[in-house]
Amino acid sequence: MPSLSSQDRGGQQNTGNDALLVRAARRDPAAFAALYRRYVTPIYRYLYSRVGNAADAEDLTTQTFVAALEGLSGYHERGSFAAWLFTIARNKAADHYRQHTPQLPLHEALDSPAHGDNPLARMICREALQRLSALVARLEEDKQELLRLRFAGGLTYPEIARVVDRSEAAVKMAVYRLLRRMEAEWEEDNE
């Protein structure tokens, strides 16, 4: 029997659970904690990639979840909760930029130890990440934003599309082209 199957691994199950949790959170405040625990790390990572230091990332994460909690009654469950939450985070980051000079993204995070006690492996890993960070920093701002939402925030393409107000197909293709371009630039720089 002919068949064509297409699987999206991007979290459709989470979308359904989010809707249940949102409705529950409107009645029971404790249910909001479940949403918070699910999204605090990706939100933090996304904001960290925007502002480049832990203090500001914590501050903006706090502002994001407070705003989400206060605005939960106005959220209409149309689309994705994650997209709605990340839109709030983006707006908070944009407000932050109006008052502060942006720092080099991921600057501090690369100090974090990796690969255990193997100094060569750590150096190679850190070197590669630093190069990658430089490649990312070279990109236009809207392209960096796609990468942050995808790899820091862990959003699916439909969710990213809602956040950046573009079609899913356009977002998918933009990310795909971006990754191929970065691969090519990596090869160009590879020595």
Next chain:
Amino acid sequence: MSEQLQAPRAHRTPAPPRIEQALGNLFAAADPEPAFVKALEGRLLAQAHTVQRQAVLSRVPTRWTGWLGALRCHRAVAVAAGLLLILALAVAAIGPARVVAAIQDLVGYVPGIGFVDLEETRLLAAPVEVTRDGVTLRVEQVIASPDRTEVVVRTEGLRPEDVAWDSGARLDGGVFTLRLPNDRGMTSQKFASRFGEGTFEFGPVPDGMYRVRLELERLPGVPAGSGLPENWVIPLELRPATGELVAGLFSPPYAPDGAEDAHHGITLRVLAAGHSPKETAVRVQMAWADPEWARPTLGYIHRPQLRDDLGHVYHEGPMPGSGSVVQVEVMPQPGDAIPTQPADVPTEEVTLAFSTVSPSARELVLWVDGVDFEVPAEGRFVVDLGDDPQMGDAWPLDVHLDVAGFPVHLTAMRLVQEELQLRDGPAMRRYLLFTVEPVPDQNGWTLHSIGLRAALAVWEGGYGRYRPQSRILTTGLSLRSGASVPSGLVQVFVEGASVYFQGPWRLRWAVPASAAVAAAGKEPAADEVRTLPVARHDVASSTHSGLTLEVSEAVQTDRLLAATVRLVDPPMGVTLNRVLSSRPPATRSSLYIEDSRGRRSELNDDVSWGIDPLPVQIGGGTPPRSDTLNFEPLHPTARRATLHLPAIELFLSGSMAFDITVPEGIEMSSQDRFGIPASEPWPVDIALQAAGYEVHLSSAHLLGSDITPLLVLIADDPPDPDTGAWLTAVRPTSITGPDGHPLDLAHAVPYGRTNYVFDLSDPETAVVLPGRYHFELDGMTVAVPGPWELTWNLGAP
């Protein structure tokens, strides 16, 4: 001399990191502190109780919901009544402007038809037309709603005396028919016309039917015996009015017949294809004659493309591992002939995923510009590094090799090192690089990589790079970290090569009918007329800063809107190079099309219109004079489009010259803002003028490493950023070095003929000689900010 070596292992250029995994690691490097997470959770919990008490006060009374539910039993009434109710509630809550936007999400409005409920209506995705004997019949729109079907038509090429339009006249039955896939015909109940556009009204098209035929014995209002074309048959493809592509529009997976092509003993064959609203999957088999070739890769300069008979070019979508997995399998039926290869012919299969093909496509071509293989190669040579080799040393060579049938001449070697600045301190990469004289193609084969290894363990892996535009190939060995540079003789072995086989391969096949048509038991007639997308010409123009842009052609299909922009009556020496997506100095895209309802269509990376990929060109050529932009398809109910164009790039023709002096003793002692090694910038003072525009170069610096030092020119921002020209590139015709010798432009201009980044290094030593470099130009490109806004109507005026 050469020895018979064991069968060499295939060489691969060091693989790039798995970018997605690497990006995930990069962004995951920052995790919140557990203490912060816990503290914030506590705070939110406390605040949540306060918010809950406030939310109770704003709940909507439930009796309104019950009333709306009763209305839904009568759909036609419900649309109007629903609108009124939404209007009443929403105006009270959010204000008139946002009410309009909210209503637009629920219903569509088609002039001449009225409000349509988008949820249960099918439309024509884009107008189509057929021309016979100089007369064109265009179907502007089809509205298939639950209770009736309206078809809006327009004719061109008729003389006024040919037509006797009767507004509101009732027609005799049987003259105008809407034919369904099951061959049932519906006769038109009513016809209304106005200034050459008419609307037929038929009964409702049953659910799940998306392909119908409009059959006209004569054009509306044209009497019998007029001598004009009769018996028009127009196939029409409908879509859900929400714009969604549903599975019923597409064929089930199939095995194409005869979709294969062969070059260089390499046969590509399409084994299976599958269409869906998300993507189109094509399973391709590669078969080749030489069993020692390995690891084929489709596409080299360009990625494979899928083209249809309407004019669309579809590009590859996200690869597996990026969030979606596509598989297409067609199970053979008993009695089906299964294509097979002889057992000793190596084959490999790959599934390519492209953006969604238009359901209207009847024929597809898979276009592959080349296939890349790893091929065996053998050889060896010995080089002498001398007694005390140091980084930066260079030696001339005269080594001739036969690499996979290609004559390869190594002309020099050098020891190079690259210092990387890490947080723990500097780290070194060291290489022994060989300069390869450009290798000519052999019968459509291109050598682009040579695999090397050395006898000594201190030399590990290999280094390789190839620039297609200049055909410059670099190969080498890397020195193990921490090892001393060995002196004396180095025995080097060739252990493989990568070859690109030029095509193109064109694999062509017919697309079978959709599942909906198959279910109705009716295939389209073999001689059925093919409608074409409508192309409108010279539809709009706009002037800004003395420059007039025109949309010279606009093509609207169900997959895109392609707008060709040209510069009208440009000043002498000025041509349009391309349209830019952002207004300098901003980088955020502000290029889009907006319809009269405020809906935006962004640039479409999925699908382009009728563009053949250009081969990689070495050297210059006449710059383009127009630019075709591909946008996402417009909403089926859109009636007007406005192209918002933020900036354009002009090519300014003119003879110019300037000198850049590279200072003595320059070092990569600094970094640019991206952490790439760079020299300190030095000031220059160069004014460039062409075609009435002027730009000023104020500084230059070297960028990169000891391996690839590049000169970067820095231009000032224009005095008036809103109207001035921003330099984007210069086009040199010659560059002369401090020694008076001309540089090879193919080497010095690595990123295309027009650029602002140059490689002035000696190809054999990679050294940039200090001194004066003289540039001769024949033009430059500048960005001119807009905006331009070009508006045109999509249907009846």
